[in-house]
Amino acid sequence: MGMLVDGEWKDVWYDTKSTGGAFKREESSFRDSVTADGSSGFSAEAGRYHLFVSLACPWAHRTLIFRALKGLEKAITLSIVDPLMLEEGWEFSEPDDLTGAKRLYEVYLKAKPDYTGRVTVPVLWDKQKQTIVNNESAEIIRMLNSEFDDVAENPGLDFYPEPLRAEIDAINEMVYDRVNNGVYKAGFATEQDKYEKAVTSLCGALDMLEDRLARQRYIAGNRITEADWRLFTTLIRFDPVYVGHFKCNLRTLASYPNLWGYTRELYQVPGVAETVNFTHIKRHYYESHRKINGSGIVPLGPVLDHDAPHGRDRLPKAA
Numbered sequence: 001m002g003m004l005v006d007g008e009w010k011d012v013w014y015d016t017k018s019t020g021g022a023f024k025r026e027e028s029s030f031r032d033s034v035t036a037d038g039s040s041g042f043s044a045e046a047g048r049y050h051l052f053v054s055l056a057c058p059w060a061h062r063t064l065i066f067r068a069l070k071g072l073e074k075a076i077t078l079s080i081v082d083p084l085m086l087e088e089g090w091e092f093s094e095p096d097d098l099t100g101a102k103r104l105y106e107v108y109l110k111a112k113p114d115y116t117g118r119v120t121v122p123v124l125w126d127k128q129k130q131t132i133v134n135n136e137s138a139e140i141i142r143m144l145n146s147e148f149d150d151v152a153e154n155p156g157l158d159f160y161p162e163p164l165r166a167e168i169d170a171i172n173e174m175v176y177d178r179v180n181n182g183v184y185k186a187g188f189a190t191e192q193d194k195y196e197k198a199v200t201s202l203c204g205a206l207d208m209l210e211d212r213l214a215r216q217r218y219i220a221g222n223r224i225t226e227a228d229w230r231l232f233t234t235l236i237r238f239d240p241v242y243v244g245h246f247k248c249n250l251r252t253l254a255s256y257p258n259l260w261g262y263t264r265e266l267y268q269v270p271g272v273a274e275t276v277n278f279t280h281i282k283r284h285y286y287e288s289h290r291k292i293n294g295s296g297i298v299p300l301g302p303v304l305d306h307d308a309p310h311g312r313d314r315l316p317k318a319a
């Protein structure tokens, strides 16, 4: 694991010294937008854009789900990095078809030769301008949701509907802080108190979500929205990785009947299971983070049946 400093790769682990043992996530650096009308300088066109993802990464996973559900697989091409992220960061097993890069940081350097910062997935790449449009998953999924409708196979699907936006934004904020990033704050903490604070907050958030999902089908009401997909990519990794590797073990996901049924329902939405790769997920965390798991041994369990009936039909769903 490392980062680029003035265009040079440095192999360094996350700095938690300056924050008293707490993990602080860096802001994403490329923040341009693709728009349907091209007013941003990046117009939504079939074949122009490319996604770089890791199948292990929950943030990149959001973009894979939106690409699949919106029917953008033909319009937006894809490169997948190797599961392990070691001294050279994310790498490709074969030179990347599109850019010839062996390591993801080379793609960042093509966009900005003097780049300083972390080299993260997902990356939305513009083949025409040969640059990174955006590397913030929260923004990329909004673009996939609404800007590519002229080239999407399912243009009518909207995961960020106008009447629910305030509710979705509020949920996202809580879920980001306490759940999506919460598991990382627990796992990367290097002081006991920071770890305990993160896990306690995470568990409180899961209790709250469990209670909500006992009463309603989805997190923002009776239809699936962006808020569900953002939560899903953390939940699907919870028992296989976060309980053990990140020590988020006050409770397993499977011990929450509603959250677990909900996770299975989302997993069973056509197109979603194909975006979930448990081999990449488990290998990435357990083999890459040698400061956390020195041996690199990948646990065999837990045995979970994501295809079991989800039982959520008892709660109403929008037509």
Ligand SMILES: N[C@@H](CCC(=O)N[C@@H](CS)C(=O)NCC(=O)O)C(=O)O
Binding pocket: 001, 002, 027, 028, 056, 057, 058, 059, 060, 089, 118, 119, 120, 121, 122, 135, 136, 137, 138
């Ligand atoms: N805010 C970013 C976070 C992306 C992120 O942190 N991705 C991780 C993989 S799960 C990564 O690439 N980390 C590499 C690093 O931090 O050096 C987003 O949501 O797009």
